[in-house]
Amino acid sequence: xxxxxxxxxxxxxxxxxxxxxxxxxxxxxxxxxxxxxxxxxxxxxxxxxxxxxxxxxxxxxxxxxxxxxxxxxxxxxxxxxxxxxxxxxxxxxxxxxxxxxxxxxxxxxxxxxxxxxxxxxxxxxxxxxxxxxxxxxxxxxxxxxxxxxxxxxxxxxxxxxxxxxxxxxxxxxxxxxxxxxxxxxxxxxxxxxxxxxxxxxxxxxxxxxxxxxxx
Amino acid sequence: xxxxxxxxxxxxxxxxxxxxxxxxxxxxxxxxxxxxxxxxxxxxxxxxxxxxxxxxxxxxxxxxxxxxxxxxxxxxxxxxxxxxxxxxxxxxxxxxxxxxxxxxxxxxxxxxxxxxxxxxxxxxxxxxxxxxxxxxxxxxxxxxxxxxxxxxxxxxxxxxxxxxxxxxxxxxxxxxxxxxxxxxxxxxxxxxxxxxxxxxxxxxxxxxxxxxxxxxxxxxxxxxxxxxxxxxxxxxxxxxxxxxxxxxxxxxxx
Numbered sequence: 001x002x003x004x005x006x007x008x009x010x011x012x013x014x015x016x017x018x019x020x021x022x023x024x025x026x027x028x029x030x031x032x033x034x035x036x037x038x039x040x041x042x043x044x045x046x047x048x049x050x051x052x053x054x055x056x057x058x059x060x061x062x063x064x065x066x067x068x069x070x071x072x073x074x075x076x077x078x079x080x081x082x083x084x085x086x087x088x089x090x091x092x093x094x095x096x097x098x099x100x101x102x103x104x105x106x107x108x109x110x111x112x113x114x115x116x117x118x119x120x121x122x123x124x125x126x127x128x129x130x131x132x133x134x135x136x137x138x139x140x141x142x143x144x145x146x147x148x149x150x151x152x153x154x155x156x157x158x159x160x161x162x163x164x165x166x167x168x169x170x171x172x173x174x175x176x177x178x179x180x181x182x183x184x185x186x187x188x189x190x191x192x193x194x195x196x197x198x199x200x201x202x203x204x205x206x207x208x209x210x211x212x213x214x215x
Numbered sequence: 216x217x218x219x220x221x222x223x224x225x226x227x228x229x230x231x232x233x234x235x236x237x238x239x240x241x242x243x244x245x246x247x248x249x250x251x252x253x254x255x256x257x258x259x260x261x262x263x264x265x266x267x268x269x270x271x272x273x274x275x276x277x278x279x280x281x282x283x284x285x286x287x288x289x290x291x292x293x294x295x296x297x298x299x300x301x302x303x304x305x306x307x308x309x310x311x312x313x314x315x316x317x318x319x320x321x322x323x324x325x326x327x328x329x330x331x332x333x334x335x336x337x338x339x340x341x342x343x344x345x346x347x348x349x350x351x352x353x354x355x356x357x358x359x360x361x362x363x364x365x366x367x368x369x370x371x372x373x374x375x376x377x378x379x380x381x382x383x384x385x386x387x388x389x390x391x392x393x394x395x396x397x398x399x400x401x402x403x404x405x406x407x408x409x410x411x412x413x414x415x416x417x418x419x420x421x422x423x424x425x426x427x428x429x430x431x432x433x434x435x436x437x438x439x440x441x442x443x444x445x446x447x448x449x450x451x452x453x454x455x456x457x458x459x460x461x462x463x464x465x466x467x468x469x
Contacts, residue, residue, distance in 0.1 A: 015308050015311065015312070015313055017282075017285055017309060017310065017311045018285055018289070018311050018313070021285050021286055021289075021311065022289055025286075025287065025289070050335075050336055050338065050339070051335065051336035051338075052336065121411075122217075123217070123411065123412065123413055123436065124411070125337070125338055125382065126217060127217075127220075127338070127382075127383070127413055127436075128217050128218050128219075128220050128260065128413075128436075128437075128466070129218055129220070129260055129466035129467075130217060130218065131467050152467050153467065153469075154218075154466040154467040154468065156260075156290065156291060158291075158338045159338075177217055178217075197291075199289060200289060200290055200291050200313065201289065201290075202255070202258070202289050202290055202468075203289075205289060206289060
């Protein structure tokens with residue numbers, strides 16, 4: 001078997017082909033797998049996902065992959081959660097009642113506000129390209145997966161719920177929707193989450209994946 | 216509101232990118248992936264692939280084309296035409312599609328909308344509506360790529376589709392499609408006033424400035440472009456610059 005650069009966790013959810021193709025485009029050898037041994041042997045792991053939080057956690061638990069992801073995190077292996085995969089890194093979600101997440105980053109998943117900051121109703125889900133910005137507490141992106149990204153470069157989002165980390169320290173980048181800040185990238189040590197889809201975000205997204213492959 | 220989306224629409228027949236007028240009189244334009252890649256390089260926000268004869272033959276032929284696109288086009292891909300079952304959706308998602316656009320089969324069996332939304336999420340379920348004007352502010356739903364009338368009112372169908380779980384509406388004016396006469400903004404306004412999900416307006420873009428009316432008057436969240444791009448009358452960059460120039464939010468793209 002070829003030495004792999006990254007394992008993409010297959011738990012029956014999401015467009016895994018696009019994740020695979022984008023990583024291969026970056027030159028990586030990719031394993032799309034649900035095998036715990038293969039996941040734990042990889043130098044980097046991606047937890048993808050789209051859809052509802054409760055379904056995602058259920059599929060992970062059914063395959064006993066929730067504990068595998070927690071083990072990946074505990075061993076210090078680089079872990080990237082994408083979209084729902086990012087939200088599941090958090091403590092819990094309010095989507096369809098309160099559901100426990102993987103608890104790897106302290107915080108909650110909450111609905112995107114139904115109105116803008118000036119009180120106008122806004123479309124949910126948030127679908128489309130939004131610019132990445134440095135959060136108001138102002139940490140720069142060097143040493144993160146965004147180190148080759150300039151603020152205001154745009155990436156593709158599609159989501160109705162958003163991550164709200166307990167600590168501002170874990171907020172790496174935001175995007176602005178309806179005038180309010182939404183967590184776009186969160187991180188704590190070896191654990192990173194992107195609310196946007198780097199595999200669907202053109203050349204900017206590929207740069208993010210390239211930086212992740214360099215961790 | 217967020218940035219509007221500029222979407223390239225690729226109507227396909229067999230292996231070819233084609234273009235018609237009012238969805239008829241299809242003319243071959245060229246090789247689909249060549250155009251997909253060109254629009255990707257121009258910074259297109261998404262691509263929509265429509266199998267124009269799929270409903271007629273009861274199957275979607277886009278698997279290979281989409282699979283090929285997913286190799287080097289890294290923006291969201293929506294695929295429509297001839298999708299009849301959850302298995303069809305699974306199959307297309309495995310080929311690299313992110314969303315499916317369903318029209319004919321959803322009219323025949325509205326439960327398909329909620330089935331797709333429940334299984335793959337609303338973000339995956341685009342309700343494709345082909346609309347023909349039948350009176351003052353009245354439009355009828357057509358199926359089978361604009362060939363068959365249904366007697367269903369567009370506004371009522373849009374509301375019903377969204378209630379069933381459609382996450383987006385692809386709204387095509389059959390009257391304007393391929394005519395370069397500009398979007399049917401009255402149609403767009405009638406639908407966007409009634410539904411809370413994003414609406415992609417399709418059919419009739421004649422010049423780059425048409426984006427302004429589609430968004431400002433029609434309330435469109437996205438526009439789908441075909442003729443204007445395929446015949447090189449404008450680039451995605453031209454449309455983006457025009458929108459930005461009047462203060463409409465678009466994706467920041469270098």
